Amino acid sequence: DVQMTQSPSSLPASVGDRVTITCQASHDITNYLNWYQQKPGKAPKLLIYAASNLETGVPSRFSGSGSGTDFTFTISSLQPEDIATYFCQQYDNLPLTFGGGTRVEIK
């Protein structure tokens, strides 16, 4: 199985801050990496697919990069509505696996 290690697990930040989350895969997954946002009590929402492609309707302050085993997710200027938990997920191999999540909160 491909293990996904996401860090940090918690990220206090201020509105307007640049926020960066990393995700490391235990094996080369090329660019088969997604990022999801989950707000409390809600279903996850796809933000980024194939490592760097912005899903339709997602604000451009969200971005992703990386390939192979190391990936980065960035919010260029944190907004109050971005407070959520973010998960990476690989889809190179079954079983599909997720990172442990990063809880972004207001400092």
Add this chain to the structure above:
Amino acid sequence: EVQLLGSGGDLVQPGGSLRLSCAASGFTFSSYAMGWVRQAPGKGLEWVSTISGTGRSTYYADAVKGRFTISRDNSKNTLYLQMNSLRAEDTAVYYCAKHLGPWTLQPFDNWGQGTLVTVSS
């Protein structure tokens, strides 16, 4: 607009069975692989199972293999998860989710609202 409406979650005793359903609308259901992802209380996301658009191919996480069965009725635009021999560790919110395309190895681009399964005596 894509809509996925999950249902069937309940309190069930260990060893019991439950069937979850997910009614889909707003897209050509048979053209897309569908899956189930669960989330234990306060925990992360765990993929459970996926089925191809035709229903001919199914895939399972090791934790549920042999106990859960995924199926679909393309004439009713409905996805199912039959859960047998339930254990306490199966307690979670179960989300149905649509894959981006007809194949298994694709992102989940739409999710249902989730249905809670509690396994306890």
